[in-house]
Amino acid sequence: xRHAWAIVAAxxxxxxxxxxxxxxxxxxxxxxxxxxxxxxxxxxxPTREVVVTDFSPEGVAAIREETRFSDGFFSVITLGIYQPxxxxxxxxxxxxxx
Numbered sequence: 107x108r109h110a111w112a113i114v115a116a117x118x119x120x121x122x123x124x125x126x127x128x129x130x131x132x133x134x135x136x137x138x139x140x141x142x143x144x145x146x147x148x149x150x151x152p153t154r155e156v157v158v159t160d161f162s163p164e165g166v167a168a169i170r171e172e173t174r175f176s177d178g179f180f181s182v183i184t185l186g187i188y189q190p191x192x193x194x195x196x197x198x199x200x201x202x203x204x
Contacts, residue, residue, distance in 0.1 A: 123175050131167040134199040145189040162197035170194040 139161040144153060158166050172192045173181075181189040 123173060123178060125170065125172045127168060127170045129168050131165070131198060133167050135167045135196040136199045137162075137197050139195045139197060141193045141195065143191055143193060145191065146187060148186040149189060156193075158195060161195045164198045164200050166195045167198050168196040170196075 141156075141161065143156070145151075146153060158169075170193065172194075173189075174192070177190045177192075
């Protein structure tokens, strides 16, 4: 029984945390916009289309995607059917685009 719990604990931890940051421009940023999204069925079923200019009309300098421990936990206990994730959009400074 102890081995079964150890396997479950390892799966929860392995399903867990990671952060990815995509650098898109080497310019100043003015604000950071936070967005929370969910993926379903192992990410195979899109829930919405993300249009970056909806968050930052001038464009973005970077995007950070993060899956927290609790996100990985929900993903594991739902067998990948529900996967939450956080995103941050680093908006370009309007003055640097002129």
